[in-house]
Amino acid sequence: xxxxxxxxxxxxxxxxxxxxxxxxxxxxxxxxxxxxxxxxxxxxxxxxxxxxxxxxxxxxxxxxxxxxxxxxxxxxxxxxxxxxxxxxxxxxxxxxxxxxxxxxxxxxxxxxxxxxxxxxxxxxxxxxxxxxxxxxxxxxxxxxxxxxxxxxxxxxxxxxxxxxxxxxxxxxxxxxxxxxxxxxxxxxxxxxxxxxxxxxxxxxxxxxxxxxxx
Amino acid sequence: xxxxxxxxxxxxxxxxxxxxxxxxxxxxxxxxxxxxxxxxxxxxxxxxxxxxxxxxxxxxxxxxxxxxxxxxxxxxxxxxxxxxxxxxxxxxxxxxxxxxxxxxxxxxxxxxxxxxxxxxxxxxxxxxxxxxxxxxxxxxxxxxxxxxxxxxxxxxxxxxxxxxxxxxxxxxxxxxxxxxxxxxxxxxxxxxxxxxxxxxxxxxxxxxxxxxxx
DNA sequence: TAGATTGTTAATCGATTAACAATC
DNA sequence: TAGATTGTTAATCGATTAACAATC
Numbered sequence: 001x002x003x004x005x006x007x008x009x010x011x012x013x014x015x016x017x018x019x020x021x022x023x024x025x026x027x028x029x030x031x032x033x034x035x036x037x038x039x040x041x042x043x044x045x046x047x048x049x050x051x052x053x054x055x056x057x058x059x060x061x062x063x064x065x066x067x068x069x070x071x072x073x074x075x076x077x078x079x080x081x082x083x084x085x086x087x088x089x090x091x092x093x094x095x096x097x098x099x100x101x102x103x104x105x106x107x108x109x110x111x112x113x114x115x116x117x118x119x120x121x122x123x124x125x126x127x128x129x130x131x132x133x134x135x136x137x138x139x140x141x142x143x144x145x146x147x148x149x150x151x152x153x154x155x156x157x158x159x160x161x162x163x164x165x166x167x168x169x170x171x172x173x174x175x176x177x178x179x180x181x182x183x184x185x186x187x188x189x190x191x192x193x194x195x196x197x198x199x200x201x202x203x204x205x206x207x208x209x210x211x212x213x214x
Numbered sequence: 215x216x217x218x219x220x221x222x223x224x225x226x227x228x229x230x231x232x233x234x235x236x237x238x239x240x241x242x243x244x245x246x247x248x249x250x251x252x253x254x255x256x257x258x259x260x261x262x263x264x265x266x267x268x269x270x271x272x273x274x275x276x277x278x279x280x281x282x283x284x285x286x287x288x289x290x291x292x293x294x295x296x297x298x299x300x301x302x303x304x305x306x307x308x309x310x311x312x313x314x315x316x317x318x319x320x321x322x323x324x325x326x327x328x329x330x331x332x333x334x335x336x337x338x339x340x341x342x343x344x345x346x347x348x349x350x351x352x353x354x355x356x357x358x359x360x361x362x363x364x365x366x367x368x369x370x371x372x373x374x375x376x377x378x379x380x381x382x383x384x385x386x387x388x389x390x391x392x393x394x395x396x397x398x399x400x401x402x403x404x405x406x407x408x409x410x411x412x413x414x415x416x417x418x419x420x421x422x423x424x425x426x427x428x
Numbered sequence: 429t430a431g432a433t434t435g436t437t438a439a440t441c442g443a444t445t446a447a448c449a450a451t452c
Numbered sequence: 453t454a455g456a457t458t459g460t461t462a463a464t465c466g467a468t469t470a471a472c473a474a475t476c
Binding site for chain 1 (some may be wrong): 429432433434435436
Binding site (some may be wrong): 221223224258259260264274275276279 | 442445446
């Protein structure tokens with residue numbers, strides 16, 4: 001009940017902490033202070049401590065943080081300590097590439113790929129079956145799918161999102177360049193590649209302001 | 215010289231404005247007020263006006279904004295009014311998918327895909343030639359490539375980034391799950407898919423804080 | 429114990445929102 | 453002109469950084 005709302009800025013930094021801690025673990029590092037981590041990651045030690053203390057006191061005065069413990073706790077915060085059944089909607093280039101990428105190390109298990117092209121029925125990618133869209137609702141419910149990855153054409157994605165929301169999906173990972181309209185209990189995380197590329201473009205561009213109208 | 219530094223938060227919103235304005239143009243909308251745009255986009259009218267006024271006064275009191283003009287100006291700010299020669303480094307699933315995606319509408323022209331697998335030499339994707347990595351430097355310089363898309367394995371991406379920086383690339387669009395170390399005049403825009411998925415995961419997870427040590 | 433480093437409060441900085449005079 | 457809506461200043465809110473007492 002005393003739960004503060006954690007800001008988006010904090011959440012965005014957690015996966016990066018997690019990655020750095022994972023690398024340290026691999027290198028056999030046992031403890032780390034906020035100061036050392038600060039140097040490695042180019043963020044302030046103060047920010048690291050503030051961020052972590054949103055969730056609990058994971059360190060020890062005079063010692064710092066135990067890498068394994070902190071790694072595990074951040075994993076729990078991010079929910080990557082449990083498995084998340086996932087499906088990919090849209091078996092085009094992007095859906096295909098994502099199906100081939102193995103997210104299972106972090107608990108994301110791709111259970112099926114959905115498409116509308118009949119010629120893909122019965123095929124599979126990396127052992128993941130390609131199913132037809134008319135099997136969607138039944139599959140989501142039976143397999144208790146939590147996450148749907150949306151890699152459909154812009155024109156078809158809203159309909160798919162609505163269907164998924166209706167059969168109880170928890171989250172949509174949306175790769176279509178479009179803002180989805182779904183009930184507010186469905187989480188939407190957007191990957192807008194074009195937006196990302198435009199931000200890059202901005203940074204290599206020098207804009208000349210138009211002449212003032214006199 | 216009176217140039218203020220524009221914050222990242224503002225830049226991040228520009229592509230979204232651009233997208234909404236583009237849709238309005240397609241729908242034949244000629245003018246829009248910050249208030250109307252605010253409703254459509256779910257941001258405050260005040261924020262829209264502040265954001266735009268970082269770059270100039272694009273509107274007119276009592277009238278609002280001309281959609282075409284504002285669209286064009288934001289396009290210039292983002293640098294999507296000119297062409298940006300681009301290459302993809304790494305012809306795996308992801309590189310392949312990105313090669314098939316057409317970013318040319320916004321000025322990003324994929325000139326080549328680079329790989330190390332000899333069997334891919336001489337092949338092409340959507341008319342884009344696959345070249346070998348030993349041709350990299352010459353190609354970048356001759357074709358005046360501005361942007362390199364990095365879709366290589368984690369273990370190889372830093373070396374490629376260093377080579378690209380050395381031959382004058384302006385920006386790296388990095389899909390590898392790794393922070394790159396490059397000279398500070400080279401722009402790096404990261405697409406960390408795993409981080410994005412973890413942020414999604416966070417939002418469907420409820421973390422239980424560990425028991426306080428007594 | 430002395431030294432180190434956290435957890436946490438206070439200070440600062442920056443971004444968002446509100447308000448309104450300027451002006452089309 | 454009257455009404456609408458911007459551009460911009462001021463107020464608020466939130467996030468980051470600094471400081472330091474608590475404590476291992």
